[in-house]
Amino acid sequence: AQSVTQLGSHVSVSEGALVLLRCNYSSSVPPYLFWYVQYPNQGLQLLLKYTTGATLVKGINGFEAEFKKSETSFHLTKPSAHMSDAAEYFCAVSDRIQGAQKLVFGQGTRLTINP
Amino acid sequence: EADIYQTPRYLVIGTGKKITLECSQTMGHDKMYWYQQDPGMELHLIHYSYGVNSTEKGDLSSESTVSRIRTEHFPLTLESARPSHTSQYLCASSEFGDGETQYFGPGTRLLVL
Numbered sequence: 001a002q003s004v005t006q007l008g009s010h011v012s013v014s015e016g017a018l019v020l021l022r023c024n025y026s027s028s029v030p031p032y033l034f035w036y037v038q039y040p041n042q043g044l045q046l047l048l049k050y051t052t053g054a055t056l057v058k059g060i061n062g063f064e065a066e067f068k069k070s071e072t073s074f075h076l077t078k079p080s081a082h083m084s085d086a087a088e089y090f091c092a093v094s095d096r097i098q099g100a101q102k103l104v105f106g107q108g109t110r111l112t113i114n115p
Numbered sequence: 116e117a118d119i120y121q122t123p124r125y126l127v128i129g130t131g132k133k134i135t136l137e138c139s140q141t142m143g144h145d146k147m148y149w150y151q152q153d154p155g156m157e158l159h160l161i162h163y164s165y166g167v168n169s170t171e172k173g174d175l176s177s178e179s180t181v182s183r184i185r186t187e188h189f190p191l192t193l194e195s196a197r198p199s200h201t202s203q204y205l206c207a208s209s210e211f212g213d214g215e216t217q218y219f220g221p222g223t224r225l226l227v228l
Contacts, residue, residue, distance in 0.1 A: 032214040032215055038156075041221075042221055043119075043121075043207075043221045043222045044158075044205065044207075045219070049214055051214035090156075094214070101215050102163070102215075103160075107155075107156065107157045108157060108158075
């Protein structure tokens with residue numbers, strides 16, 4: 001079964017600085033990969049996803065992620081952090097478990113933006 | 116934009132009460148899911164459904180039950196609430212294909228006293 005590891009449960013950056021949230025997965029075949037964002041007291045919102053094709057995926061709010069098969073990674077980046085980016089971020093990978101297609105989530109990374 | 120709704124958004128209830136958390140989606144998705152989210156953020160799948168009259172238990176054991184009588188509706192029921200059920204419950208839906216993208220509702224935050 002797939003597993004997802006998000007390096008760093010808390011990441012803090014200054015406003016205007018680069019945001020880098022790390023995600024590694026375990027897979028022997030190319031998976032579907034996702035990043036979701038969760039703002040306080042809300043559900044998860046899809047930021048971006050990789051299914052097939054171009055390995056650099058652009059999402060909403062200026063975020064992008066690159067699928068690197070050789071590194072089994074799908075790190076999320078944004079060139080310049082904004083205060084409104086403060087939220088929880090979840091990486092997920094699709095997997096077939098006991099015949100059912102499911103999403104396996106990482107444990108989440110809390111992003112804090114310092115003024 | 117996903118159209119998936121959960122009610123109530125917040126619920127405070129006493130031990131032993133029966134509760135039903137509602138989840139509805141207007142996208143015609145066949146698949147629906149319930150997750151329990153701990154204060155530490157990690158999501159645990161507790162139930163899922165692949166269509167009408169289909170329900171399956173998820174990865175995390177739960178005392179709750181679900182039903183899927185209509186495509187758009189996937190309620191979760193706790194027959195006798197306990198403080199250990201205090202958590203946030205998130206509902207999601209997806210359609211076959213579409214890279215298995217799940218769309219989430221806003222969640223229900225449950226507090227059992």
